[in-house]
Amino acid sequence: MDKRDSPHSMDAVVMINGGLNLVTAPIPTPGSGEVLVKVLATGICGSDLHCLAHTSELLASTKAATGIDLFKIDEPVVMGHEFCAEVVEYGPETRGTIPPGTRVASPGFLLREPVVLLGYGGPDIPGGYAEYMLLSEDLLIRVPDNVPDEIAALTEPMAVALHAVNRGDLSPDDVPLVIGCGPIGLAVIAILKMRGFGPIVAADFSPSRRAMATALGADVVVDPRETSPYESWKEVAATSDPTRMGPPNVMFPPGFRPSTVFECVGVPGIIQQILAGAAANSKVVVVGVCMEQDSFHPTVAILKEIDLIFSIAFSLEEYAEVLGHLASGALQAAPLITSRVGLHEVPEAFARLADPEKEAKIVVLPAAR
Structure with missing residues (x-):
């Protein structure tokens, strides 16, 4: 039976054995304290790309760090943890204070025992690469009317960036350096710009990514094949004002403002490159997810x-803060989005995202045909 003939099934993209496939799956049933929602928009995250390409490494590292089996490699997983959705119906033991039809956002987990990470479960607990999913009522946040679906879906990656900047604990005199201008690096630049830090120095091999870095607020953007980002940082961070200089170091002469470097690449060797190139007494915030x-x-x-400093995810307060900044216009995220696709186009979108010249952030619109 075609899924459109039945109100009990939906389209979903599943990952299994290293591949992505569009399937028909039952619409999930909300449990206690849960809400069934219709997915309006879902961002494709860089960690989803890593999850598909390095599944075994992800599972092994997660098991080693937490003792948890995130999922089984030979069982279907519906990814997608950056989303905006619409309330459809409530499960048992819910208050129902947000009316059906209302747009909502939520951090990507269910308040079950143990907690479920959305985007790493099967079709019965799908992530945002599906027409419907489950959310915990206690985590729902109304999306303001002036925030488009696709911008609301960027709350999650922007919250990751906000958390990374918070972890860096920059002083007003800090000159930040962002290594890697993929989606998370670009999000970090946008947060730094919103917070008023600068000048912001950024580096990426891709011309299109460098252009987006400029659009999102970077002041100095370099191609590391031609210009050292660390030398570029020195040029703008040099100061003769002792009150603005970074902490002293007996091995290196003073003369520069404090440095915070954001590693937003996530491949082996980058941390060592940064340690070698960064100024003395730098703070290095590792945001890129290296699975090797x-x-x-x-x-x-x-x-x-x-x-x-290593950084992952965000607090609930940081997530809500970002949605407020998106609504007020203080945080500009629209330049991140380069394409929009339907569920049937997700496998091809993953392939396009492998080329930084083609795409940055692709948003999935499950209703698109």
Whole structure:
């Protein structure tokens, strides 16, 4: 039976054994405290690309770090954790204070025991690459009327960036350096711009990504094949004002404002490159998700007294804060979006995202045919 002949089934994109396929699946049933929602827009996250390309490494590292089996490689998974949705119906033991038909956003997990990470479950607990999904009522946030569906879907990646900037704990004199202008690097630039930090220095090999970095607020954008981002940083961070200089270091001369470097690439070798190039007493915030083993020389970081900070996800307060900034217009995220696709186009969209010259952020619109 065609799924449109039945109100009990939906389209969903499943990942299984390293591939993506469009399937028909039952519409999930909300449990206690849960809400069935219709997915309006879902962003394709870089971590989804990594999850597909490095499934075994992701599962192994998650197991080693948390003791949790995130999912099984030979079982279907419906990814998608950046979304905007519409309330359809409430499950048992809910208050129903947000009327059906209302647009909502939510952090990507269900308040079950144990907590379920949306985007890593099967068709019975789907992520946003489906027509319908389940959310916890207690985590729902109304999407303001002036925020389009696709912009609301960017709340999650922008919250990741906000959390990374918060982890960096920049001072007013900091000169930030963003290495890698993929979606998360671009989001970090947008947050830094909103917060008033600068000048912002950014680096990426891709001309189109460099153009987007400029559009989102970077002041100095370089191609690292031609110009060292660290030398570019020195040019704009140099100061003779001792009250604006970074902390002293006995091995390196003063003369620069404080440095916070955001690693937004997530491939082996980048951390060592940053440690070698960054100024003494830099803070390095690792936001890029590397799913392979990596190594670096601790002596370099020790002599420079570099703080190495790792960042993932966000708090509930940070998520809500970002949605407020998107609604007020203080945070500009629209330049991130380069394409919109339907569910049937998701496998091809993943392939396009492998080429940074073609795409940055692709938003899936499940209703599109």
